[in-house]
Amino acid sequence: MGKKEEANVSCLGVLTHHRELLVSRLRSVQCILDNLLASGFVCEEDVEIVQRTATKTEQVRKILELVQCKGEEACEFFIYIIYKVRDAYIDLQPWLQDLNYYPSNTISLMTVVNTDPISRYCEKLRHEMSRDTSFIMSYGQKEETRLEDLYTDTMVELLNESNESLGFLESLDRLLDDQAVFNPQGETIYVRGDAGVGKSILLQKLQNLWSKKELHTDAIFFFKFRCRMFSSFKEAEQISLRDLLFKHNCYPDQDPDSEVFDYILRFPDKVIFTFDGYDEIQEDLDLINVLEVVSPEDRAHPLQLLVSLLSGKLLKGSQKVLTARTGIEIQSKVIRKKVTLRGFSPAHLKSYIDLHFKEQEIQELVKVQLDASPHLCGLCSTPLFCWIVFKSFRHLHSMHDRFQLPETSITLTDIFLMLCEVFLSRSSTAAPSLLKKSTRCASDTLKGGLRPLAAFAKLALQGMERGSFICSQEEIFACGLAEEDLPLGFLRPVSECDAGESPAMFEFLHITLQSFLAAFALLLDDQDAPSSILKFFTECSRKRDAACLPFGFCISGSSKPCEKKPFATNEHLQFTNLFLCGLLSKAHTGLMEHLVSPVLLKKKRVLLKSYLSTSVKSHLSGLSPYNSNEGKKVHVLPNFLWILRCIFETGSKDIAQMTAKGITANLIKLGYCNVFSGDCTAINFVLQHRKKLMGLDMDNNNISDYGVKQLTPSFSKMTVVRLCVNHLSDSSMEVLAEELCKHRIVEVLGLYNNHITDVGAKLVAQIIEECPKLRVLKIGKNRITAVGGRFLAGAIQKSTSIFDVGMWGNSIGDEGAEAFADALRHHPSLTNLSLSANCITSAGGKSLADALKENTVLRIFWLVQNEMTDDAAPHLAELVQANTGLSHLWLINNQFTVDGIRQLSEALTLNKALKEICVKGNQLSEDEEKLFVAEKRLLFH
Numbered sequence: 001m002g003k004k005e006e007a008n009v010s011c012l013g014v015l016t017h018h019r020e021l022l023v024s025r026l027r028s029v030q031c032i033l034d035n036l037l038a039s040g041f042v043c044e045e046d047v048e049i050v051q052r053t054a055t056k057t058e059q060v061r062k063i064l065e066l067v068q069c070k071g072e073e074a075c076e077f078f079i080y081i082i083y084k085v086r087d088a089y090i091d092l093q094p095w096l097q098d099l100n101y102y103p104s105n106t107i108s109l110m111t112v113v114n115t116d117p118i119s120r121y122c123e124k125l126r127h128e129m130s131r132d133t134s135f136i137m138s139y140g141q142k143e144e145t146r147l148e149d150l151y152t153d154t155m156v157e158l159l160n161e162s163n164e165s166l167g168f169l170e171s172l173d174r175l176l177d178d179q180a181v182f183n184p185q186g187e188t189i190y191v192r193g194d195a196g197v198g199k200s201i202l203l204q205k206l207q208n209l210w211s212k213k214e215l216h217t218d219a220i221f222f223f224k225f226r227c228r229m230f231s232s233f234k235e236a237e238q239i240s241l242r243d244l245l246f247k248h249n250c251y252p253d254q255d256p257d258s259e260v261f262d263y264i265l266r267f268p269d270k271v272i273f274t275f276d277g278y279d280e281i282q283e284d285l286d287l288i289n290v291l292e293v294v295s296p297e298d299r300a301h302p303l304q305l306l307v308s309l310l311s312g313k314l315l316k317g318s319q320k321v322l323t324a325r326t327g328i329e330i331q332s333k334v335i336r337k338k339v340t341l342r343g344f345s346p347a348h349l350k351s352y353i354d355l356h357f358k359e360q361e362i363q364e365l366v367k368v369q370l371d372a373s374p375h376l377c378g379l380c381s382t383p384l385f386c387w388i389v390f391k392s393f394r395h396l397h398s399m400h401d402r403f404q405l406p407e408t409s410i411t412l413t414d415i416f417l418m419l420c421e422v423f424l425s426r427s428s429t430a431a432p433s434l435l436k437k438s439t440r441c442a443s444d445t446l447k448g449g450l451r452p453l454a455a456f457a458k459l460a461l462q463g464m465e466r467g468s469f470i471c472s473q474e475e476i477f478a479c480g481l482a483e484e485d486l487p488l489g490f491l492r493p494v495s496e497c498d499a500g501e502s503p504a505m506f507e508f509l510h511i512t513l514q515s516f517l518a519a520f521a522l523l524l525d526d527q528d529a530p531s532s533i534l535k536f537f538t539e540c541s542r543k544r545d546a547a548c549l550p551f552g553f554c555i556s557g558s559s560k561p562c563e564k565k566p567f568a569t570n571e572h573l574q575f576t577n578l579f580l581c582g583l584l585s586k587a588h589t590g591l592m593e594h595l596v597s598p599v600l601l602k603k604k605r606v607l608l609k610s611y612l613s614t615s616v617k618s619h620l621s622g623l624s625p626y627n628s629n630e631g632k633k634v635h636v637l638p639n640f641l642w643i644l645r646c647i648f649e650t651g652s653k654d655i656a657q658m659t660a661k662g663i664t665a666n667l668i669k670l671g672y673c674n675v676f677s678g679d680c681t682a683i684n685f686v687l688q689h690r691k692k693l694m695g696l697d698m699d700n701n702n703i704s705d706y707g708v709k710q711l712t713p714s715f716s717k718m719t720v721v722r723l724c725v726n727h728l729s730d731s732s733m734e735v736l737a738e739e740l741c742k743h744r745i746v747e748v749l750g751l752y753n754n755h756i757t758d759v760g761a762k763l764v765a766q767i768i769e770e771c772p773k774l775r776v777l778k779i780g781k782n783r784i785t786a787v788g789g790r791f792l793a794g795a796i797q798k799s800t801s802i803f804d805v806g807m808w809g810n811s812i813g814d815e816g817a818e819a820f821a822d823a824l825r826h827h828p829s830l831t832n833l834s835l836s837a838n839c840i841t842s843a844g845g846k847s848l849a850d851a852l853k854e855n856t857v858l859r860i861f862w863l864v865q866n867e868m869t870d871d872a873a874p875h876l877a878e879l880v881q882a883n884t885g886l887s888h889l890w891l892i893n894n895q896f897t898v899d900g901i902r903q904l905s906e907a908l909t910l911n912k913a914l915k916e917i918c919v920k921g922n923q924l925s926e927d928e929e930k931l932f933v934a935e936k937r938l939l940f941h
């Protein structure tokens with residue numbers, strides 16, 4: 001009570017007056033009793049009497065009687081407990097506010113201990129979450145790393161419903177907020193990314209932040225799951241939501257009345273869930289057809305509980321974060337917002353180096369070596385690969401003084417071989433001091449460790465064939481592994497919750513390592529026919545009807561999931577194929593001959609090469625080229641990217657040559673294929689063998705500056721270079737300016753939606769000036785201001801070839817517009833120009849209009865979404881009247897009123913050549929728009 005009321009109203013009176021309200025709303029009796037007892041207001045006997053009372057409401061009545069008997073101070077303390085233990089008495093907080101309650105100085109000195117089951121459970125969850133997430137799960141058990149010692153931010157890109165970029169997340173604790181929400185009805189935040197890009201670690205960091213109360217959320221419960229757990233149940237098994245939450249996270253202690261679960265049901269918005277690895281679910285779920293569980297008391301198959309939670313049928317309002325590999329599409333209706341992980345940026349990579357290597361000298365050494373190899377940097381933008389490279393570097397460098405990272409053409413196979421070498425060298429009996437400075441001999445290490453290596457490989461392959469990522473101790477020992485092999489580092493224990501019911505289960509430290517070892521097993525196998533190495537290729541090439549649509553079928557009408565399917569993607573098999581290509585490559589022959597008979601090795605290599613050649617041919621012949629503005633175009637399928645990756649791993653020039661020759665179209669489209677920077681080496685490996693000129697359309701991928709550097713040799717053949725939406729910065733423009741100006745054959749340059757600033761614009765201007773065939777330039781949605789605008793306009797003015805320029809969505813303003821006006825005045829060939837969304841006001845509009853009066857070449861002019869008002873109208877009207885070349889003028893979303901539009905309309909009647917002026921989205925009412933119906937060429941829609 002406020003100080004004023006304090007004098008008049010006694011707490012005893014309050015309890016009498018509000019007795020019924022307290023009886024109906026007070027839930028956690030135990031916490032009240034514990035505190036009354038601890039403070040001596042009641043005795044043990046009193047507590048027993050209360051506890052013997054049958055119903056909760058009766059218990060509350062008894063407590064009220066007791067405290068009222070004990071007097072004013074006891075009553076005041078009773079209210080004070082409710083005030084202090086907020087979470088437990090959340091329903092009574094508005095009541096306290098209405099009372100304007102404020103504890104007196106005397107009562108504030110008394111201690112209240114929160115023994116409420118909800119608060120205790122929340123504490124327990126935080127404690128366990130902190131314990132489970134403070135370390136990056138052990139590789140080789142001994143050397144666990146603290147999360148905070150190694151966690152580095154990665155690029156988290158926000159996407160809209162159509163997967164277009166909305167920029168990057170500023171900090172991880174904003175993942176749960178409303179930024180970039182495109183579907184407020186959806187409840188799931190969808191995090192996607194490639195293998196090893198850090199989805200699980202991102203969730204771990206999120207959980208860790210929550211456990212330390214550093215996540216901006218008022219959620220007091222956090223339940224984490226690995227999706228694969230949901231598939232580990234038998235078909236007929238059913239569990240309750242309560243069991244799902246508590247059994248697979250932790251149980252509430254001393255909660256006889258199930259208050260925790262009741263609280264969760266009442267306040268689902270206080271709950272966060274994370275579900276990691278949706279792609280690892282072995283059944284496909286259909287959100288529409290699945291018989292959803294909606295009652296929290298029902299028992300159901302865990303997969304049904306999962307679907308019900310994700311779709312908000314259960315615990316509506318709770319926050320859910322779901323991760324999956326790229327390529328898995330989930331129905332938009334359940335998605336609230338979507339992000340994609342892009343790995344380490346160059347700056348993140350530098351921070352990661354500093355965290356990983358404590359010694360400054362080594363930090364420098366690694367930075368120098370990385371700088372020398374953009375390909376390696378590209379691979380290292382994937383945190384998993386980066387971790388392996390750095391771990392191997394640290395280990396091998398400590399053992400062999402002169403160890404250096406491989407500079408050029410390091411493959412993924414090399415990286416995983418290096419990791420095996422590191423693991424196996426742990427079993428070496430020689431003391432490290434004796435090994436120091438000795439020459440590294442990978443073949444000795446692999447040969448020495450062949451027994452465990454072959455056994456781990458066998459285990460990995462068996463898992464792949466079974467479609468399983470976890471294995472039991474019996475399976476491990478059955479493959480010939482012994483207890484002492486486990487600490488080598490290939491396997492790590494699976495935490496109980498992730499494994500479902502099963503005791504002591506293990507998994508490979510990463511699925512990609514399992515894929516690698518499975519490939520090793522195929523290579524080592526001397527029992528089955530050599531052709532069995534191709535088994536996963538065959539599986540991957542089989543078309544999947546509902547590919548990439550895990551919510552696409554199954555569980556139709558029945559409450560049980562139907563037959564087990566392979567994983568939602570077959571990427572783990574694709575990786576096995578890729579590693580097989582690497583292990584069978586010529587470059588590794590010497591090493592592999594220590595492990596497999598040379599005859600068998602050769603047989604397998606021949607088989608693989610012939611398979612790859614055939615599959616390239618059949619893939620290419622299956623593609624149908626079509627004619628486009630830019631020539632005969634062929635859109636390759638994402639699987640082609642895997643073929644290119646495999647070819648690169650084999651290092652076979654023959655196959656690369658054959659592939660390059662087999663592409664008959666003169667433009668290859670690899671758009672939306674999820675190409676990352678590391679892939680560009682593979683693409684370049686093939687394309688550099690191309691004799692004929694060609695175009696490459698790689699719009700909408702993630703190749704970044706490292707990727708552009710990798711493509712350097714191929715630019716000599718490229719007439720079309722489309723790299724829109726690829727996270728390129730000015731440093732890519734340096735490469736492009738150098739290469740394209742050297743070869744001077746480029747005709748189309750697409751750079752839309754990257755991170756190009758004025759510095760890059762200057763380099764692009766150089767390309768325009770020096771490349772005499774350049775016809776089309778798309779450089780919209782970058783960060784170009786008036787300065788860059790002037791460079792570009794100046795170059796365009798000099799070019800005689802360029803006719804189509806897209807500058808949409810920069811900010812060149814009136815100064816830039818002025819420069820473009822000059823270009824228009826003098827330029828002989830520009831026919832299509834977009835200066836939309838460039839902060840151009842009427843002053844800029846006037847300059848452009850005046851210049852255009854003298855230009856009869858420009859056909860289409862875009863000035864959409866600028867800031868022009870009626871001040872620009874007379875000039876535009878003059879242009880409309882005088883210009884005989886212009887056929888389309890786009891003035892959508894400016895600030896013209898009916899007066900301005902009238903001037904344009906009148907001018908239009910005098911120019912029959914102009915086909916249309918689009919003026920939608922200006923400041924006219926519907927009635928005003930109707931004034932212009934007579935002029936059909938003035939469009940308001």
Ligand SMILES: Nc1ncnc2c1ncn2[C@@H]1O[C@H](COP(=O)(O)OP(=O)(O)OP(=O)(O)O)[C@@H](O)[C@H]1O
Pocket residue numbers: 136150151152153154193194195196197198199200201202277324325383384385387510511512
């Ligand atoms: N942000 C990060 N900071 C430091 N290291 C990281 C980070 N993200 C990932 N790593 C390293 O990469 C490894 C693989 O990451 P993670 O398991 O999270 O990848 P993932 O995207 O979940 O892969 P998959 O899809 O194959 O399950 C981690 O064990 C860790 O060593």
